[in-house]
Amino acid sequence: MSMKERILLLYKLNKIDKELSELISLRGDIPAKIEDLSSEKKQLDERANELRAELGDIESAESNVQAENDQLLVKIEKNDELLRSGAVKSNKEYDALAREIEDANIKIRENEKAAKEDNSARKSAIENELILIAGQLEDVNVELDQNLKELDELTKQTGEEEKDLQAERDELIKKIDPEDLAHYDRISSVKYGEAVAVVRKGSCLGCYSSIPPQKAIEIRTADKFYSCESCGRILIAEELIMA
Ligand SMILES: [Zn+2]
Known part of the structure; x- marks a missing residue:
C-alpha cells in the first residue's frame, strides 16, 4: 500500500470518528x-x-x-x-x-x-x-x-446511524496498518478525536497555523507522514482528499 493510501485511510477514519463523537455528544x-x-x-x-x-x-x-x-x-x-x-x-x-x-x-x-x-x-x-x-x-x-x-x-x-458508522469503522480498521493506527490513536487521544488535519492554502485547518511553502509541497507528495509543527496533527493535503 502506498504512503498516500495509508494517509487517506487515517483521514477517512478520522471523519468517521468525528461523526461518531457528534452522535454521542447528542x-x-x-x-x-x-x-x-x-x-x-x-x-x-x-x-x-x-x-x-x-x-x-x-x-x-x-x-x-x-x-x-x-x-x-x-x-x-x-x-x-x-x-x-x-x-x-x-x-x-x-x-x-x-x-x-x-x-x-x-x-x-x-x-x-x-x-x-x-x-x-x-x-x-x-x-x-x-x-x-x-x-x-x-x-x-x-x-x-x-x-x-x-x-x-x-x-x-x-442508534441506526451509529451502528452503520461503527460497522464502517470496523471495516476500515482492518485495512489500516497497526502501527499507523497506534500513531493515530495517540494523537487522537490528546486532540479530542481530531488526529488528522487538512492542509488548505498553506494552513493547517486543525490549528490554523501557516505551513512553510516548501513543506506544503512535500505534504502534497505524501511520501511519509507529516505532522503539524504547532498542533501535532497528522497532515493531509486537501488535493489528496479531492482526488
Ligand atoms: Zn496544526
Whole structure:
C-alpha cells in the first residue's frame, strides 16, 4: 500500500470518528447522570444492607439474652423448690443455693436493663435511617428511570446511524496498518478525536497555523507522514482528499 493510501485511510477514519463523537455528544450529560445516580443507588443499598445486618445482630443478641434469662429463671425456680422442699440440710448448701438465686436475679435485671437502654435507642436510630434511605432510594430510582428512558429515546433515534458508522469503522480498521493506527490513536487521544488535519492554502485547518511553502509541497507528495509543527496533527493535503 502506498504512503498516500495509508494517509487517506487515517483521514477517512478520522471523519468517521468525528461523526461518531457528534452522535454521542447528542446524548449530552445523560450518560454521566446515569453513572452518578447508579453509584448513589449502590451506596444507599450498601448502607441499607449494613444497617439491616446491624439490626439483625442486635435482634439475635437480644434473643440470646432472652434465652439466657429463660435459663436463669429455670435455675431460680429449681433452687427455690429445693430450698422449700426441706431437703437442704446444711447451712452452707442453703446459702449457696440462695446466693445462686440472688446472682441469677441480678443477671436477669442487668440483661433486661441493657436490652432496654442500649438497644432500643440504637434500634430506633437504625429504623429511622432505613426509612430515610428508602425515601432517598425511591427518588434516585425515579430519576434514574427517567434518564434511562431519555437515553433510550436518543439512542433509538441515532442508534441506526451509529451502528452503520461503527460497522464502517470496523471495516476500515482492518485495512489500516497497526502501527499507523497506534500513531493515530495517540494523537487522537490528546486532540479530542481530531488526529488528522487538512492542509488548505498553506494552513493547517486543525490549528490554523501557516505551513512553510516548501513543506506544503512535500505534504502534497505524501511520501511519509507529516505532522503539524504547532498542533501535532497528522497532515493531509486537501488535493489528496479531492482526488
Ligand atoms: Zn496544526
